[in-house]
Amino acid sequence: MTHSREPSAVGPPPLDLAAEWRSMQRRLVEHIRAGTLCDLDPEPSEIEARAFTDPARLEAEREHVFRDVPLLVGFSGELARPGDRILFDAAGPPILVVRSEAGEVRAFLNLCPHRGSRLVHDCEPARRLVCPFHAWSFDLEGRLQGMPFARAFEGLAREGHGLVRVPAGEWGGMIFVRARPVGPGVEAEIDVVDFLGPAAPLFAALELGRLERVAQDVLPVASNWKLALDTFCEVYHVAVLHRDSLSRNLYPQVAIFDHYGLHHRYSGAGLDYQALLERPESEWPEMHYQAVHALFPNTTFAFTHALDGATPVVSMFQLFPGESVGEAITLATTYRRPGADAAPAEQVAAMHRTVLAIVGDEDYWIAREAWQSLVHAPPGFRLVLGRSETLLRRMHAELARRTGRASD
Numbered sequence: 034m035t036h037s038r039e040p041s042a043v044g045p046p047p048l049d050l051a052a053e054w055r056s057m058q059r060r061l062v063e064h065i066r067a068g069t070l071c072d073l074d075p076e077p078s079e080i081e082a083r084a085f086t087d088p089a090r091l092e093a094e095r096e097h098v099f100r101d102v103p104l105l106v107g108f109s110g111e112l113a114r115p116g117d118r119i120l121f122d123a124a125g126p127p128i129l130v131v132r133s134e135a136g137e138v139r140a141f142l143n144l145c146p147h148r149g150s151r152l153v154h155d156c157e158p159a160r161r162l163v164c165p166f167h168a169w170s171f172d173l174e175g176r177l178q179g180m181p182f183a184r185a186f187e188g189l190a191r192e193g194h195g196l197v198r199v200p201a202g203e204w205g206g207m208i209f210v211r212a213r214p215v216g217p218g219v220e221a222e223i224d225v226v227d228f229l230g231p232a233a234p235l236f237a238a239l240e241l242g243r244l245e246r247v248a249q250d251v252l253p254v255a256s257n258w259k260l261a262l263d264t265f266c267e268v269y270h271v272a273v274l275h276r277d278s279l280s281r282n283l284y285p286q287v288a289i290f291d292h293y294g295l296h297h298r299y300s301g302a303g304l305d306y307q308a309l310l311e312r313p314e315s316e317w318p319e320m321h322y323q324a325v326h327a328l329f330p331n332t333t334f335a336f337t338h339a340l341d342g343a344t345p346v347v348s349m350f351q352l353f354p355g356e357s358v359g360e361a362i363t364l365a366t367t368y369r370r371p372g373a374d375a376a377p378a379e380q381v382a383a384m385h386r387t388v389l390a391i392v393g394d395e396d397y398w399i400a401r402e403a404w405q406s407l408v409h410a411p412p413g414f415r416l417v418l419g420r421s422e423t424l425l426r427r428m429h430a431e432l433a434r435r436t437g438r439a440s441d
């Protein structure tokens with residue numbers, strides 16, 4: 034049994050995904066038939082090269098974005114039982130996320146309050162958290178429970194020496210943390226419904242709590258984190274950069290975009306849309322919902338299919354700043370969705386490796402090279418965003434706003 038709270042218990046009900054998908058398909062078919070291809074912004078826009086290369090901007094992003102904004106760490110199925118755990122190091126402070134005895138999600142700094150050791154090193158479930166240095170132990174609420182040779186600590190108040198909590202929240206099968214310890218002005222509970230805003234009914238409909246994690250890799254890239262993230266947020270490049278890989282089965286440039294406050298979604302059309310173009314809607318063959326979801330500030334997750342074309346999977350990429358403004362790391366995770374036609378985990382893992390190779394060899398090749406060139410751009414140099422690069426415009430505008438600038 035999983036302890037994910039039912040979306041309907043608090044917050045808005047899920048939208049009707051079948052009806053939603055049909056209306057998305059209509060829009061895509063209309064774009065192909067009419068030759069308009071893509072939803073477009075009213076006009077192109079620009080962004081300063083320094084938005085990517087300025088170390089001071091990165092520091093502002095670390096402080097006001099990566100420590101203040103709820104970050105997705107996984108889905109409820111990954112923390113099904115008390116003692117299940119997720120380790121999350123990418124945001125800066127190492128964070129430990131657990132399912133408590135009461136079924137709640139709790140998150141702590143992965144830091145032993147005795148002498149500062151990293152407390153937990155693996156994801157083996159356990160009801161007690163035991164430090165490998167001197168074996169202090171903690172329960173799933175982070176309370177200090179045991180200390181070998183306790184006489185040596187006589188007079189010490191245990192209550193003051195539990196784990197350091199960081200905010201956590203769970204809703205609709207999604208688990209979030211914030212990378213800033215709970216304290217004055219930092220509540221322990223994240224209001225996930227509030228953070229998702231108008232995207233909540235959509236995410237609730239995706240039944241994300243049922244996802245099963247198959248593979249995860251950490252992929253470093255010598256580029257700014259936003260340059261790398263941008264490669265996941267537009268389809269303009271697909272027909273060119275991915276001409277020998279991803280683009281073979283896609284209609285070039287065809288996409289619809291939907292915006293939900295901070296969060297976004299886009300969907301393109303595979304060549305299997307040919308079957309929809311040829312017949313009336315009443316005779317359209319059944320196709321699975323397919324879309325890429327962009328969750329502010331750093332995550333995209335695609336509802337797509339494994340290479341067999343039938344197994345429903347979710348392919349997620351999360352970008353984080355690395356040590357410097359020109360380094361980033363990516364958490365790349367592939368999940369299997371439940372379904373009668375699901376392929377074995379090994380097949381999904383093979384798909385995970387194939388997608389990672391495309392991202393590494395194609396998208397991140399560009400991100401690395403762009404970084405090398407951009408650092409030498411003259412002062413005031415501005416890059417251009419086309420009318421179909423709308424997600425980039427919106428996400429960069431929000432990052433600029435949160436870091437105290439009117440725009441980039």
Ligand code: FES
Pocket residue numbers: 145146147148149150164165166167168169
């Ligand atoms: S540092 Fe953890 S028990 Fe000593």
Ligand SMILES: [Fe+2]
Pocket residue numbers: 264265270271275396
């Ligand atoms: Fe790409």
